[in-house]
Amino acid sequence: MTTNPLHFPEGNPFLEDNLRPVANEITDVHLKATGTIPAYLDGRYLRNGPNPVAEVDPETYAWFAGDGMVHGVRLRDGQAHWYRNRYVRSTTVAHALGERTPRNRFRDGFRAIGANTNVIGHAGKTLALVEGGVASFEMTDELDTVGTCSFDGTLHGGYTAHPLRDPESGELHAISYSFGRGNTVQYSVIGRDGRARRNIDIEVNGSPMMHGFALTSNYVLVFDFPVTFDQAAAASLSMPRRLRKPAELVLNALIGRVHLPDPITIAIGNLAPGNKGFPYSWDNDYPARIGVLPREAPATAIRWFDIEPCYIFHQANAYEDGDTIVLDGVRHRRVFDQNRRDPIEGDPAMHRWVLNLLTGTVHESQIDDRLQEFPRVDERVVGRPHRYAYAPMLSEESEGPTGVILKHDLHTGNTIARDLGPGKEAAEFVFEPASADAAEDDGVLMGYVYDRADDRTDLTFLDAGTLETVGQVHLPQRVPHGFHGNWVPTGL
Template sequence: MTDTAVPIEAPANRYLRDNFAPVREELTATDLTVTGHLPEHLDGRYLRIGPNPIDDPGDQHHWFLGEGMVHGVRLRDGQAQWYRNRWVRAAGVAEALGEPVRGTPGELDFAANTNVLEHHGKTLALVESGLPPYELTHDLDTVGPCDFDGTLPSVPGRPGYSAHPHRDPDTGELHALSYSWMRGNRLTYSVLGTDGRIRRSVDVEAHGSPMVHDFALTEHFAVILDLPVTFDIKAATADTPRLQRPFVRGVLNRVIGRNPLPEPVIARIARGAGGPSLPYHWNPDYPARIGLLPRDAEGDAVRWFEIDPCYVFHTLNAYEDGDTVVVDVVRHARMFATELTGPNEGPATMTRFTLDLRTGRVSESSLDQRSQEFPRHDERLTGRRHRYGWAVGFEDGVPGDSVLRHDLTAGTTASRHLGADMEASEFCFVPHPDGTAEDDGVLLGYVHDRSDGRSQLRVLDAETLEDVATVLLPGRVPAGFHGNWAPEGTDPGDL
């Protein structure tokens, strides 16, 4: 007899196959192979996070809902000392791994999966929509939920935190805009001090209950994006038993935009209502607008500017220019209208909104028509006029092999193709300590090599996009979200 191999069918859900497929092993590797030459000034960790479901979530799974896994490489003295990948141990992850629960999670708990950064000596894994950050050790093990020394309680009366805080380069403080379906039309603008405590928090009213993934910061304003992807009560309750559905929807209707319920009640509703799908969908009847909130004002001081319907996951940067405010973003024509498992509604392009403070009008102009995402800039210029920006080219809704460099003064874009078998991810900019030019530095990002199924940490020259060094990793880093450079002994939150 001859053994016959039975082919294993790939998941129907595109966000569970190819480089979106989760990895199942946590690895620790030391003395990694390096080609090229790692700059001697790179002394720290490159950290990046993304969804990595710990169990099979099924074909209706939404990419944004996988439990977070952090991947890190430690660079020092021209060497790559280690690579580690670790699940964020929220309560459910710890229990699935047969481990004790870290810290004291609240009723609403999730393994943060969207961003990871260093502030006030803490490595923080971040997520949005009313859920708290998780603190990690230097070696990426989980400490537990972080409430900023009790200044950010995880209760419906106040949301958790944001996936996209922005650091003021003058003060080192983190500014954030938080949202949550539990709070309806109330967004929260907060300032996290260099002492690791929230020192300022004000509420802003949106039209309804929007998904606010990112915002922008200028010297005097928080730039708020109130756009037509909103909480969908019917979608959130689709998996609720039919006889219970009217009651649950009635309760949610009383919550959305009105008084919040106690946390245990909302947690019970959320556990029965969420399912594998993201309950935020395109809402064609929802007005699109950009708000300017003075950084030292109360929430009712926000000034709104109407724009054409669109959606923005990520801002590049924003700045004030006389009587105008310039906001550079990656613009999607719509989001979660027909594709409900991930962000795949057509090309997204680099776009500039210019808000006229005298007339209240907004002009919109295209900066680059190539499909792209994950824009980054020199964060020493956050809220200030910038010339350069970098992004990753997308193909058919997934990351391609190209890295883009935008010169917004010259109006040109350079593109570097890494190779046909390569799949890029977000690259962050790290300035040279002695550099004087805005683009004098390197870009750090993970790249997946489909030819051998493993990933690399690529170091590119930020000006030319040419290779500086490559660190070979022992496994695959799946397509994920955001990463940052965490320099050793120089925490920007301690400025």
């Protein structure tokens, strides 16, 4: 067990309550459980999120920039075999813990923070993911850090926090962004062998933050939305006060215009400290649009569809329906505008966009008006027509987590809401089918649930059909609210 005593002053909501970092890395092989852990689950539930390794300034700490920590539970034969939580050992984290830095290749991306946003399995490897040009990391099955990730040397300069796996080919599709890419983003396809087989640059309107994207059977959807690189914020993060204005002028002349060589981009990116500030903000002058590109076509074949200004962090899914493409996702009116530390400013709710490929028009409608985020579908229907989407509901008062899980039936238009009880706070839940050919809601939802009264966390299993609790694994410590988790079956 690694013990890392931490004390965080009050004044920043992202360092308080269940966003408060945990100090210890724990391995527990004597876990207690109640109810039933489905016997068909053989693998690991993993979840990534920010957890600063050292004390930070509450005035400047930004949740999106915190050091990454992965929490995982190993399941097999209806039992929970272990819980582990481990920091992603970036250079900064390794130094803070007094350890040797793991494999750290310069071209793999910025290394100011450990990858803190997502964690997946692919080609036999566990990958902690992040975006914006920051290096992703490979980890072992037991969550020890191996080193930075470049997909066997085939992809440099950072990756994405949100790849999508095609359920038929098993390939990972991704859109990656970085301030050094000029007015382009990168579309890549990682094969089942863990190497990039396709990698093209797509021209956009500037230097946007492209947190998500969507996939259909034949197209990739590119979200070019009005959150863009903020040169003044970047200069204030990385430069002494007397050099900030000159640095801002230089960045203004380059960012969104000039594609910088990877070594220069990475050298600049490494100037910014982790756990401090966020260099993207809402841009009222930047139009919102969705690009539609045939998967195997050149970048020049992309078609753009203008939409009302908004931001989509997380899509639920997209699919083709005749001459249209249907996109379901959580719509934010705006983000990173008045509050640079808080990603939620604009009543996030589930919406649908229907893109007409014949007329070039877009129809938008609201699916559900309750505040929600982190929508998920059955991974077997990614890019194909889906019936169900699941999402944790957010509080109307605080826009923070609640204990309510929503199940949207997109065929009937009905939504089921399950309240897990007083004082419970639910994070993202993921679906795993009971068998390969099970129905779309025949299986379990799993995710971490925090209990405020006991200050502890359970890995909770819900019947996806009814949302009733099936079982719980009681963890030895609190798991702070974070970003994304996934079920990683043995052998993936």
